[in-house]
Amino acid sequence: MGNRKIALVGNPNSGKTTLFNVLTGANQHVGNWPGVTVEKKEGKLRYQKNEYDVIDLPGIYSLGAFSEDEIVAMDYVLSDDADVIINVIDSSNIERNLYLTSQLLEMGKNLVIVLNMTDEAEKRNIKIDVFGLSKILGVPVISAVAHKGEGKNEIIKEVVNAILKKKTYDNPIKYNKNVLHHIEHIEEILKGKKIPYPIKWTSIKVVEGDSHVLKRLEESKIGKEAVEAIKDFHRFHSKDSFELEVVDSRYSFANSIAEATVSRPAKEVETITDKIDRIFINKYLGIPIFAIIMLVVFQVTFVIGEEILGGIAAFLIEGLGGLIEKLLMSVNSPEWLISFSINGIINGVGAVIEFVPLITVLYLMLGFLEDSGYMARAAFVWDNLMRKFGLQGRAFISMIIGFGCNVPGIMSARTMDNKKDRMITMFINPFMSCGAKIPIYTVFIAAFFPNHGALVLFSLYALGVIVALIMAKIFNNTLFKGESSYFIMELPPYRLPTIKNVLRNMWTNVSGFIVRAGTVIFAVVTVMWVLAVVPASAEPYSQDSLLGAIGSFLMPLFKPAGFGTWQESVALFAGIPAKEAVVGTLGMLYAGEYMEEGKALVDAIRENFTQLTSLSYMVMVLLYTPCAAVLGTIGKETKSIRWTVFIALYTFALGWAAAVTIYQVGSLLGFG
Amino acid sequence: MINYLNTLRKGEKAKIESIDAGKEATKRLYEMGLNTHATLNILKNDIGPILASVNGNKIAIGRGLAGKVAVSKIKE
Ligand SMILES: Nc1nc2c(ncn2[C@@H]2O[C@H](COP(=O)(O)OP(=O)(O)O)[C@@H](O)[C@H]2O)c(=O)[nH]1
Ligand SMILES: [Mg+2]
Numbered sequence: 001m002g003n004r005k006i007a008l009v010g011n012p013n014s015g016k017t018t019l020f021n022v023l024t025g026a027n028q029h030v031g032n033w034p035g036v037t038v039e040k041k042e043g044k045l046r047y048q049k050n051e052y053d054v055i056d057l058p059g060i061y062s063l064g065a066f067s068e069d070e071i072v073a074m075d076y077v078l079s080d081d082a083d084v085i086i087n088v089i090d091s092s093n094i095e096r097n098l099y100l101t102s103q104l105l106e107m108g109k110n111l112v113i114v115l116n117m118t119d120e121a122e123k124r125n126i127k128i129d130v131f132g133l134s135k136i137l138g139v140p141v142i143s144a145v146a147h148k149g150e151g152k153n154e155i156i157k158e159v160v161n162a163i164l165k166k167k168t169y170d171n172p173i174k175y176n177k178n179v180l181h182h183i184e185h186i187e188e189i190l191k192g193k194k195i196p197y198p199i200k201w202t203s204i205k206v207v208e209g210d211s212h213v214l215k216r217l218e219e220s221k222i223g224k225e226a227v228e229a230i231k232d233f234h235r236f237h238s239k240d241s242f243e244l245e246v247v248d249s250r251y252s253f254a255n256s257i258a259e260a261t262v263s264r265p266a267k268e269v270e271t272i273t274d275k276i277d278r279i280f281i282n283k284y285l286g287i288p289i290f291a292i293i294m295l296v297v298f299q300v301t302f303v304i305g306e307e308i309l310g311g312i313a314a315f316l317i318e319g320l321g322g323l324i325e326k327l328l329m330s331v332n333s334p335e336w337l338i339s340f341s342i343n344g345i346i347n348g349v350g351a352v353i354e355f356v357p358l359i360t361v362l363y364l365m366l367g368f369l370e371d372s373g374y375m376a377r378a379a380f381v382w383d384n385l386m387r388k389f390g391l392q393g394r395a396f397i398s399m400i401i402g403f404g405c406n407v408p409g410i411m412s413a414r415t416m417d418n419k420k421d422r423m424i425t426m427f428i429n430p431f432m433s434c435g436a437k438i439p440i441y442t443v444f445i446a447a448f449f450p451n452h453g454a455l456v457l458f459s460l461y462a463l464g465v466i467v468a469l470i471m472a473k474i475f476n477n478t479l480f481k482g483e484s485s486y487f488i489m490e491l492p493p494y495r496l497p498t499i500k501n502v503l504r505n506m507w508t509n510v511s512g513f514i515v516r517a518g519t520v521i522f523a524v525v526t527v528m529w530v531l532a533v534v535p536a537s538a539e540p541y542s543q544d545s546l547l548g549a550i551g552s553f554l555m556p557l558f559k560p561a562g563f564g565t566w567q568e569s570v571a572l573f574a575g576i577p578a579k580e581a582v583v584g585t586l587g588m589l590y591a592g593e594y595m596e597e598g599k600a601l602v603d604a605i606r607e608n609f610t611q612l613t614s615l616s617y618m619v620m621v622l623l624y625t626p627c628a629a630v631l632g633t634i635g636k637e638t639k640s641i642r643w644t645v646f647i648a649l650y651t652f653a654l655g656w657a658a659a660v661t662i663y664q665v666g667s668l669l670g671f672g
Numbered sequence: 673m674i675n676y677l678n679t680l681r682k683g684e685k686a687k688i689e690s691i692d693a694g695k696e697a698t699k700r701l702y703e704m705g706l707n708t709h710a711t712l713n714i715l716k717n718d719i720g721p722i723l724a725s726v727n728g729n730k731i732a733i734g735r736g737l738a739g740k741v742a743v744s745k746i747k748e
Contacts, residue, residue, distance in 0.1 A: 062703040066696060093729045096705035124728060209695070243695065247702050255709050268713075268728040277730075283718040380732050384720040392734065393721065417696070486697050487721055487734030488704060 003053045004163050005081060006045065009073065009104065010088035011097050012059025013492050015116040017041075018146040019088060020056040023156070029408075029508065030501045031370040033397065034059060034490050035415035038069040040076060047156050052163075055082065058414075061096075063103045064210050066417035074212065077104075078197060084110045084162045086155070091121035091128060091143070092493075094262055098254035105137070106250070107201055108168045112158050114151065115143040120493065125265040133261045138169065147498055171200070175249045179242055182207045182233075189229045193222040206230060208246040273493040277377070286381030293374070294461070297365045299454040305358030306442060306453065313354045321346035339540070340529055343591045348525035351587030351601055352517045352580040355439040360510050362435055366404045367505035371497035375400065376489060383487050389469045390476030392487040395425040399468065402432030403461065404509055406630045409434075410637060418485035423643075424475045426634060428468035430626035430651055433461050435509060436516075436579040440621050443583060444614045447605040460622050467623060467654070516578050520628075524574050524581040525588055532592060541592030561620060561656065562613040562663035567593075572620065577628045582621060612666040616659040624655030677733065677741040678722060680714045686743035687711055693740035701741065704731060711746065 006023075008016040012034030021028055024043030029036055041056040057076055058069035065071040077085070087104055089097040094115070104111055115128060134141040140158040144151030175183065186203040195202055196216050205213040218227055280289055321342055328338045369375065375397050383393030394416060402409030409429045416422040433441075441460060445453045531547035538544035543552055543566055551566025558569050567589040575582035583601075590604035609617065625631075625648050635644040680686055688708050691698045705726045706712070716723035721732040733741070 061700075064699065064703070066700060093705075093727065095727055096729070099703060099705075243699060244702060247699065248707065251702075251707050251709055264727065268725070273730075274715075277715075281716065281723070283720070286720075376732075380721060380723070383732070383734065387734075393732075417700075486693070486737040487732065488697075488700060488737060489732050490704070491723070491730040491732055 003044075003051050004083045005053045005055060006159055006163075007055040007057060007076065007082035007085050008088055009057055009077060009085050009100070010059060011061055011090060011093070011100060013490065014059065014088045014090040014097065015146040016059065016088045017056055019086070019114065019116065019144070019155075020054060022146055022149050022152055024054050027504050027508070028056060029505060031375070031505070032373040032492050032495050032497075033370065033375040034492070035069065035394075035397070035412060036370075038072070038411050038414040040072055045156070047160060050160075052160075060100065062100055063107070064208075065212055068414035068422070071212075077107075077109075083166075084112060084159055086159060087111050087113045088116050088146075089113060091115045091118045092124055092126055094121075094126075094128065095254060095258045098257055099250055101137075102173060102250040102253050105139075105169050106171050106173055106204065108171065108198070110162055110165075110167050111139045111169070112155070112162050113137070113139050113141040114146075114155055115141060116146050118143045119145045119148075124269050124271065127263045129261040133257065136257055136260060137172075147500075173249055173253045175204075176245060179207060179245050179249065182237075182242060186230065186233065189226050189233075190222065193226055194220060195222060196220055204246065206233075207242050209234060209243045271493060273373075276494055277491075280374070281377050281380050286377075287385075290378055290381060293369070295454070295458055297362070297369075298457045298461070300365060301358060301362045301438075302453045302457065305361035306446075309357030309361070310354065310442075313357050317346065317350040317354055321350065336533070339533070339592075340526075343541075343588050344525050344529040345522075347591035347601070348529070348584040348588035349517055349522050351443075352439060352521050352584050353514070355442065355580075355583075356510065356514065358442065359435045359438060359513055360506060362438065363404060363506040363509040364502060366400075367502040368497050369400075370505060371495065371501045373492050373494040376491045379489060380491065386469075389472045391421060391424060391472050392485055394487065394489060395421060395472075398425050398429060399432050399465065402429045402434065405434050405436070405512070406430055406432060406626055407633045410630065410633050413637070416485070420476075420480040421485050423480055423638070424472050426637060427475060427643075427647060428471050430630060430647065431464045431468040431471070431623060433464045433622055434579070435513065436627065437621055439580055439583045440575075441618055443586075443601055443605060444609070444618050447602045447609070448611045448614045456618075460618060463619065464622055467658075471654075513580070516580060520578040521581050521584050524577050525584045528570070528574055528585050529588060532589060541589060547589075557656075558659075560664065561616050561659035562610075562667070563617060563620075563659075564613070565608050568608070568617065572624070575621065575627070576625055579621070579627050612663060612671045615666070616663040619662055620655045620659035622655070623651060623658055625649075625652045674742050674744060676739050677712070677724070677743050678717070678735050678738040680717060680722075680743065680745070682714055682717055684714045685711060685746040685748070686714070687746055689742045689744055691741050693737055697737060697740075701733075701737070705729070706731065706733075706741070712743065 008020055010016050017028050017030045017037050023045045026043040028041055037058045043054045045052045045054050057073040060070050060073045063074050065074045087101050130141050130143050142151050142154045142158055183203045186206045187199060190199050279285055324341055328341060378400060379393035379396045382396040386393055386396055398409050398412045401412050406429050409432060410426045413422045413425040416425060441457055445456050449456045528547060532545045533540040534546050542548055547570055548566055551570040554569040555566055563569060571582045571585040574585040587601045590601060631644055631648055634647055674689060688706055688710055691701055710726050712724040712726060714724050721734050722738045723730060723732050
């Protein structure tokens with residue numbers, strides 16, 4: 001027999017993933033905004049010689065799904081796979097959280113309730129009678145503060161106990177007479193038919209008009225007659241509002257429970273969140289504050305990551321290179337091995353590794369933002385502007401996440417409940433400049449704009465956002481016409497980010513970067529190196545090498561953008577598997593050519609570019625085809641090869657056009 | 673007297689009377705706590721979405737959607 005299964009179900013941002021990490025010792029992404037978890041995740045809990053599977057799910061407000069991430073959670077709950085469900089409740093918002101609880105009880109699920117965030121409830125003077133709650137519901141209730149691990153042992157004990165007892169519950173919800181009558185009517189229709197869920201519950205959902213359940217019924221073999229009878233029912237009652245009446249009966253239930261067990265202060269305690277929000281989402285200050293926050297992020301990234309720590313990393317790698325070279329020479333290694341180690345590994349892969357400190361700082365700060373609660377505010381203050389481009393504020397969160405990496409940026413579009421919004425949000429995410437592109441900007445900035453690093457970086461990011469918004473507008477008017485969606489979103493309280501969360505989020509990204517350097521970048525650089533030293537008759541790293549020939553063939557394509565050497569063209573193509581490979585390839589090729597002179601990559605770039613072409617090159621890199629991982633994600637999320645190819649091509653064309661424009665206009669104005 | 677949510681001013685309190693925003697949106701609002709039992713506290717209504725609190729928890733609602741939420745003001 002397989003492991004017993006424990007599923008975490010609850011409203012968005014109630015602390016499910018935090019509890020999941022506490023129970024399993026896993027390191028799943030936690031953030032203080034609704035919509036962090038968009039996939040099902042599994043982990044293991046060991047307790048008294050037994051092993052349990054713990055399943056973390058995206059947050060849901062109800063068991064009726066609107067968006068992709070909610071469908072994942074709802075499908076799992078309905079599948080009846082879990083032996084017990086931990087219903088995680090945000091104690092400071094208990095009335096609303098109990099709505100989902102009422103739906104879980106309506107299904108008769110084996111439950112354990114965790115009242116999480118009791119620290120915050122306490123601060124706001126909200127008192128909950130835990131014992132009373134447990135007694136009225138007949139369900140074990142445990143209070144907890146998940147991020148501090150408080151309540152862990154009791155939770156495990158109750159969960160294991162619940163699994164042993166295999167408890168189920170009678171539906172405690174009282175529907176009004178009218179609704180009850182209709183439920184019975186539907187039950188009559190479904191009686192004796194093979195249906196995927198319990199008949200009583202299914203009937204309730206049919207009356208409620210739950211589109212998911214209706215679809216499942218049509219798919220299962222209940223017969224044409226029954227399907228028609230159900231359709232007739234809805235057609236006949238199309239003017240009535242059972243749906244809301246059913247929702248209402250659950251709310252009445254939830255409210256009666258809350259009334260009996262929760263006491264709130266007569267006047268809400270004014271929290272720090274209220275004070276901060278008065279400034280941060282102010283009508284005039286909201287967007288300027290956002291811009292300042294981002295500018296600070298880049299300034300700090302640059303000063304600490306590049307100027308202070310970057311030098312150390314470069315120094316270490318250079319030293320390592322010297323050491324390896326000596327070592328290889330001393331054992332009389334063949335020429336090619338030395339060339340590969342120094343040019344390929346040290347100057348190629350090493351050029352990427354040098355940026356670990358910089359992106360570490362960047363991800364620390366993005367992690368801080370994510371865990372602070374500011375993300376939802378950014379969505380709030382941008383909603384108005386986003387609307388002018390045919391999107392809603394929520395799309396803006398995907399964009400900021402994309403600054404870290406486009407893959408989670410695109411995944412987070414799952415939380416959009418409208419197909420048009422979701423597609424457009426995915427299609428514009430590649431313009432959000434990700435961490436992997438920073439090494440490229442940084443070497444060009446070091447070569448040509450050493451005193452304005454943060455500003456250039458900020459401008460590139462801003463340009464990315466502007467292009468994204470313009471493209472959103474264009475897509476809105478062409479490919480995806482139609483209904484625009486509504487904005488509704490919770491603003492969670494600001495929270496002081498926990499060191500653990502910030503470090504965890506940083507580490508997922510930085511370790512990904514290091515792993516890529518050791519795998520994809522290593523592979524790309526190796527291939528490039530081999531191509532650069534064959535055929536044997538040609539001077540290595542010269543235009544006569546195979547790589548030189550490829551580069552020369554591509555050069556005319558990039559000539560209008562001002563990229564004058566074959567190395568520059570080749571490096572752009574090397575960047576399609578992974579963006580860091582652009583720097584890796586340039587590092588290897590220029591080092592090969594300039595090795596005797598002992599020059600750094602920055603010097604080589606200064607010799608081969610001008611200020612103007614460095615700009616057009618950076619803009620090309622900003623906009624052109626996203627990396628393979630991003631294309632793969634788009635393929636998976638859109639389930640369409642055509643859209644994926646479309647994105648790969650249109651971004652390339654756009655990047656090319658922008659680079660050409662910059663170069664041509666700049667030349668005309670005499671900046672060449 | 674019936675008003676719409678988008679016309680309320682900061683500091684006003686209201687009770688939801690009915691929502692007519694189409695099936696999906698109405699249900700979503702309901703399930704996020706904006707149902708007929710709820711008392712809303714308007715925190716912000718100038719540009720952009722309207723910010724209201726229900727039991728001290730903040731919910732942002734787009735202007736278009738807010739225009740479909742009928743409420744009655746509560747006098748202090
Ligand atoms: N104050 C407080 N914060 C918590 C508690 N549990 C989780 N958090 C924070 O709440 C936020 C949301 O947590 P997360 O686990 O991502 O919620 P999920 O969306 O339900 O998975 C994070 O910032 C957590 O650090 C708690 O008991 N008390
Ligand atoms: Mg989560």
